[in-house]
Amino acid sequence: MPVRHQDSLPAEEVRAGKRTTRQVLIGPEEGPNFALRRFIMEPGGGMPLHTNTVEHEQYVLRGSATVRIGGETHHVKAGDVVFIPAGVPHDYTADDGAEPFEFLCVVPNREDVISLVDEPAC
Amino acid sequence: MPVRHQDSLPAEEVRAGKRTTRQVLIGPEEGPNFALRRFIMEPGGGMPLHTNTVEHEQYVLRGSATVRIGGETHHVKAGDVVFIPAGVPHDYTADDGAEPFEFLCVVPNREDVISLVDEPAC
Numbered sequence: 001m002p003v004r005h006q007d008s009l010p011a012e013e014v015r016a017g018k019r020t021t022r023q024v025l026i027g028p029e030e031g032p033n034f035a036l037r038r039f040i041m042e043p044g045g046g047m048p049l050h051t052n053t054v055e056h057e058q059y060v061l062r063g064s065a066t067v068r069i070g071g072e073t074h075h076v077k078a079g080d081v082v083f084i085p086a087g088v089p090h091d092y093t094a095d096d097g098a099e100p101f102e103f104l105c106v107v108p109n110r111e112d113v114i115s116l117v118d119e120p121a122c
Numbered sequence: 123m124p125v126r127h128q129d130s131l132p133a134e135e136v137r138a139g140k141r142t143t144r145q146v147l148i149g150p151e152e153g154p155n156f157a158l159r160r161f162i163m164e165p166g167g168g169m170p171l172h173t174n175t176v177e178h179e180q181y182v183l184r185g186s187a188t189v190r191i192g193g194e195t196h197h198v199k200a201g202d203v204v205f206i207p208a209g210v211p212h213d214y215t216a217d218d219g220a221e222p223f224e225f226l227c228v229v230p231n232r233e234d235v236i237s238l239v240d241e242p243a244c
Contacts, residue, residue, distance in 0.1 A: 002205050003189070003196040009203075025203040026179045033230045034156045036179045036203070057148045057158045059226055061183075067125070074125040081147040081158070082125050104181055106228050108155045 006038060016116065019045030019094075028109040035109060041065065041094035041101040049091040049117040054107045058082040063101035065094045089117045128160060138238065141167030141216075150231040157231060163187065163216035163223040171213040171239040176229045178212075180204040185223035187216045211239045 011021040019042035026036040038061075041047075046065065064077040070088040082103075084090050094101035133143040141164035148158040160183075163169075168187065186199040192210040204225075206212050216223035 002191045002194070003198055004203055005199075006201045006203055025181065026205050030205055031179050032177060034179065034228060036181065036228065055154060057153050057156065057228070059147065059158065059181075069124045072124070076125055079128045080125055081128060081131075083148050083152055084124065104226065106156060106158065106179070 011040070014039070014047065016050065016114070017041070017045065017047045020047060020092075025104075031109070033109055034106050037105050037107070039103055039105055041092060043094055043096045043098070043100065045094050045101075046092040049089050049119055051087055051089050051115050051117060052084075052107075053086055053113045054110055055086045056082070056084040057106040058084070059104045061102040061104060063094060063097075063099040065092050065101040067092050133162070136161070136169065138172065138236070139163070139167065139169045142169060142214075147226075153231070155231055156228050159227050159229070161225055161227055163214060165216055165218045165220070165222065167216050167223075168214040171211050171241055173209055173211050173237050173239060174206075174229075175208055175235045176232055177208045178204070178206040179228040180206070181226045183224040183226060185216060185219075185221040187214050187223040189214050 009023050011023045014020040014022050021040050023038045025038055060076050060078050060080045062078050067074050067076050069090045131145050133145045136142040136144050143162050145160045147160055182198050182200050182202045184200050189196050189198050191212045
């Protein structure tokens, strides 16, 4: 089916995340080069510091969050565009509030190794 | 810059289109494998029937339109996901109304030859 609504697609919990779900909107069995996914992070949820072996091209649909990318801290909101190069540590913390933080994330169809980054506990 | 707002990026008119603009949100000089673009079609605007040599992975942000893909007609709206394989004829007609039809379109970083398709005038 060339057209479908996002609400008709299954969402799975992201195990390494906190109150975070992921939907594959267009997966590798359909798109030959890259996959389009949608993430929803409930207020206060997010993903800990990690790296991926593939780059991310992202578009924020709704809500806002603090995103750290390679040691820099950004506050992102709807309409923001985010590029995370392969191998760069990053994390997400959805803002507290009524609205979830929702974004699209495009990745190439290549094996993605995800590595959590230890942070000094002080 | 890893983060930028869409409103800070230039928009160019799409010559083959009607009341249609395109923004490159993440281009080939930054993303190594694919480009993220945003199209805005004013009510009644759109693109005539054409083919591309690259596939499109699309996400509808706002508004609604009639989209023909490979001989099938679809009515698409915000939250819809659209996959257009390489080489398949397609067109867009944004619905009349107050709201523009706005969507993201991801394409691989490869030369894209765009060919307009003649339609029988009868």
